[in-house]
Amino acid sequence: MSRFLNPRLSKLKAYTPGEQPQDKRYIKLNTNESPYPPSPVVIDAVKRARVEELRLYSDPEGKVLKKKLAELYGLGSENVFISNGSDDILNFAFMAFAGEGIGARFPDITYSFYKVFADLHGVLYETVPLAEDFSIRPEDYYGTGALTVIANPNAPTGIALTREQIREVLESNPDRVVVIDEAYVDFGAESSVPLIQEYPNLLVVMTYSKSRALAGARLGIALASPELIADLELLKYSTNPYNVNQLTMDIGCAAVDSDGYFRDICRKIIETREDTVRALVELGFRVLPSKTNFLFITREGLNGKDFYLALKERGILVRHFARPRIENFVRVTVGTPEEMEAFLAAAKEIIQTA
Amino acid sequence: MSRFLNPRLSKLKAYTPGEQPQDKRYIKLNTNESPYPPSPVVIDAVKRARVEELRLYSDPEGKVLKKKLAELYGLGSENVFISNGSDDILNFAFMAFAGEGIGARFPDITYSFYKVFADLHGVLYETVPLAEDFSIRPEDYYGTGALTVIANPNAPTGIALTREQIREVLESNPDRVVVIDEAYVDFGAESSVPLIQEYPNLLVVMTYSKSRALAGARLGIALASPELIADLELLKYSTNPYNVNQLTMDIGCAAVDSDGYFRDICRKIIETREDTVRALVELGFRVLPSKTNFLFITREGLNGKDFYLALKERGILVRHFARPRIENFVRVTVGTPEEMEAFLAAAKEIIQTA
Numbered sequence: 001m002s003r004f005l006n007p008r009l010s011k012l013k014a015y016t017p018g019e020q021p022q023d024k025r026y027i028k029l030n031t032n033e034s035p036y037p038p039s040p041v042v043i044d045a046v047k048r049a050r051v052e053e054l055r056l057y058s059d060p061e062g063k064v065l066k067k068k069l070a071e072l073y074g075l076g077s078e079n080v081f082i083s084n085g086s087d088d089i090l091n092f093a094f095m096a097f098a099g100e101g102i103g104a105r106f107p108d109i110t111y112s113f114y115k116v117f118a119d120l121h122g123v124l125y126e127t128v129p130l131a132e133d134f135s136i137r138p139e140d141y142y143g144t145g146a147l148t149v150i151a152n153p154n155a156p157t158g159i160a161l162t163r164e165q166i167r168e169v170l171e172s173n174p175d176r177v178v179v180i181d182e183a184y185v186d187f188g189a190e191s192s193v194p195l196i197q198e199y200p201n202l203l204v205v206m207t208y209s210k211s212r213a214l215a216g217a218r219l220g221i222a223l224a225s226p227e228l229i230a231d232l233e234l235l236k237y238s239t240n241p242y243n244v245n246q247l248t249m250d251i252g253c254a255a256v257d258s259d260g261y262f263r264d265i266c267r268k269i270i271e272t273r274e275d276t277v278r279a280l281v282e283l284g285f286r287v288l289p290s291k292t293n294f295l296f297i298t299r300e301g302l303n304g305k306d307f308y309l310a311l312k313e314r315g316i317l318v319r320h321f322a323r324p325r326i327e328n329f330v331r332v333t334v335g336t337p338e339e340m341e342a343f344l345a346a347a348k349e350i351i352q353t354a
Numbered sequence: 355m356s357r358f359l360n361p362r363l364s365k366l367k368a369y370t371p372g373e374q375p376q377d378k379r380y381i382k383l384n385t386n387e388s389p390y391p392p393s394p395v396v397i398d399a400v401k402r403a404r405v406e407e408l409r410l411y412s413d414p415e416g417k418v419l420k421k422k423l424a425e426l427y428g429l430g431s432e433n434v435f436i437s438n439g440s441d442d443i444l445n446f447a448f449m450a451f452a453g454e455g456i457g458a459r460f461p462d463i464t465y466s467f468y469k470v471f472a473d474l475h476g477v478l479y480e481t482v483p484l485a486e487d488f489s490i491r492p493e494d495y496y497g498t499g500a501l502t503v504i505a506n507p508n509a510p511t512g513i514a515l516t517r518e519q520i521r522e523v524l525e526s527n528p529d530r531v532v533v534i535d536e537a538y539v540d541f542g543a544e545s546s547v548p549l550i551q552e553y554p555n556l557l558v559v560m561t562y563s564k565s566r567a568l569a570g571a572r573l574g575i576a577l578a579s580p581e582l583i584a585d586l587e588l589l590k591y592s593t594n595p596y597n598v599n600q601l602t603m604d605i606g607c608a609a610v611d612s613d614g615y616f617r618d619i620c621r622k623i624i625e626t627r628e629d630t631v632r633a634l635v636e637l638g639f640r641v642l643p644s645k646t647n648f649l650f651i652t653r654e655g656l657n658g659k660d661f662y663l664a665l666k667e668r669g670i671l672v673r674h675f676a677r678p679r680i681e682n683f684v685r686v687t688v689g690t691p692e693e694m695e696a697f698l699a700a701a702k703e704i705i706q707t708a
Contacts, residue, residue: 054396175357217601
């Protein structure tokens with residue numbers, strides 16, 4: 001940190017992304033990436049890209065991609081915002097819809113970036129403990145007077161709320177924005193998108209990093225009422241108008257055009273997930289009920305950090321969070337069936353030698 | 355705007371990018387893009403990209419690209435920051451190095467985005483009138499106690515300061531950051547990069563959109579002391595850790611690998627610029643001395659807005675700014691020799707019929 005930094009930021013603790021070690025090749029089950037490649041249509045779009053035209057700015061309005069996304073989700077273009085990954089949108093949400101006396105409220109165990117955004121923008125926030133079973137209690141978010149931020153399904157627990165439970169939260173907060181972060185919604189949870197027409201205070205945030213297998217392309221989208229989208233556009237045009245580059249626009253269009261492909265890989269991942277759950281339960285693990293592409297697991301007598309390290313030693317990378325209540329859990333991304341077999345074999349070995 | 359928006363932002367006036375009309379094909383001389391394509395090495399890099407690997411996150415540290423850039427500029431990786439376009443970096447600079455009692459200071463006529471960043475972050479700013487001849491007077495920025503932001507060369511005037519003039523500004527502001535925005539430096543101005551080792555308060559911002567012909571790829575870089583770079587990294591990890599996508603990283607690496615190509619196209623553009631200046635002077639125009647890839651021009655008796663409209667009617671797009679002192683100027687990007695001939699022919703015709 002320099003002595004020039006605004007003192008307000010000097011205590012800011014940044015987000016820590018999952019580790020990307022370079023020392024050897026791991027079976028990488030730590031950052032919830034897709035084990036399958038993007039759709040062949042996407043691959044083809046990049047191969048056919050008119051790279052010469054990269055000399056020109058991309059369309060700051062993103063008209064073509066927005067129209068495609070609007071059709072896909074049964075909305076209008078005025079309901080769609082696109083960005084350089086969904087973190088960017090979450091950042092805007094804290095900047096736009098909290099602060100100046102309006103706080104934020106989110107679970108104590110959730111995407112750990114929320115509190116970073118809050119701190120960055122000087123937003124006072126309250127974290128609400130998850131229930132005993134690690135689920136979110138919707139009633140904890142009724143009429144709070146604050147910006148509500150709920151990951152649905154939640155991370156790293158993987159547990160989802162129903163659309164009707166989300167509706168109750170929206171209903172009770174008519175004067176505040178409710179952000180539903182649907183990063184993992186495609187793996188079996190109910191999306192809140194059908195509620196957008198009814199609730200002008202609903203902001204649904206999605207990413208093409210997980211289910212669309214495009215983490216490296218950076219495409220996040222927000223779906224909401226035209227008024228909320230206009231607020232996000234205001235912030236975009238006040239920070240980085242050309243926020244989505246031309247190749248990512250092309251990739252996004254190709255991804256929408258091949259929507260069936262992503263549904264197929266989601267089905268495969270869900271199948272692998274359920275097989276893995278059965279095997280883990282047999283090995284004596286407690287597995288939280290996941291509607292995502294990861295599993296949050298623990299086992300009586302097994303220290304979470306030691307388990308993470310023992311797996312790493314065996315070439316398998318998972319994620320461990322050194323935080324109260326979940327320090328004996330690890331989060332395991334659902335990979336290919338072969339990767340999960342390797343993971344299960346390693347887990348078995350570790351248990352037996354423990 | 356929604357009723358949910360933070361009232362602090364409700365009066366924010368966003369930046370207006372150059373128009374990108376879709377009604378017909380124009381000779382596009384309005385957004386300072388390169389008339390030449392990116393280097394063949396860049397084009398090849400995209401064609402050969404391992405699109406399958408887009409399923410994985412890009413390296414948030416950008417190690418490979420940073421190392422290449424550091425070598426190119428004779429610095430260490432710890433002196434380099436990469437971002438999704440340079441606007442993103444300028445935004446961070448206002449956020450990090452002003453506010454909380456520290457204001458900002460920049461010319462009245464310059465990149466119009468600076469005041470948007472200031473307003474967004476609640477930074478009080480002072481604008482300093484350019485000299486009679488539209489140059490920046492360095493002494494106006496001596497010991498100001500504020501964050502100093504100077505585009506060098508300046509836009510839309512095209513006029514550059516020397517490195518020694520920048521040194522004086524740095525020397526007299528040891529306790530405040532001085533941002534030198536070198537978006538156009540490759541077209542004939544002196545870069546301040548050699549001053550980085552001497553001045554921990556110098557932040558040089560560059561873009562690969564102009565001279566590298568990569569506007570659509572979005573790559574901005576900052577070069578500075580390790581302490582200032584650490585501050586920018588803190589903000590990146592607090593907003594969008596994976597801010598540069600994998601394809602743009604690959605493109606950036608290929609651009610550095612083919613550095614000679616970009617120098618060649620800069621030489622061509624400078625040649626075309628000087629030919630155009632001679633022709634414009636012959637037509638009775640006043641042309642500010644440009645060290646950029648654009649010309650800022652005016653002509654006695656010619657209304658700036660009318661000239662812009664008359665050119666547009668003839669299929670030629672330039673940029674007009676409806677602002678005091680410069681309302682009778684237009685900014686013309688230097689295109690190919692053929693494009694400039696078409697522009698000159700249109701200008702001649704307009705003058706004759708006026």
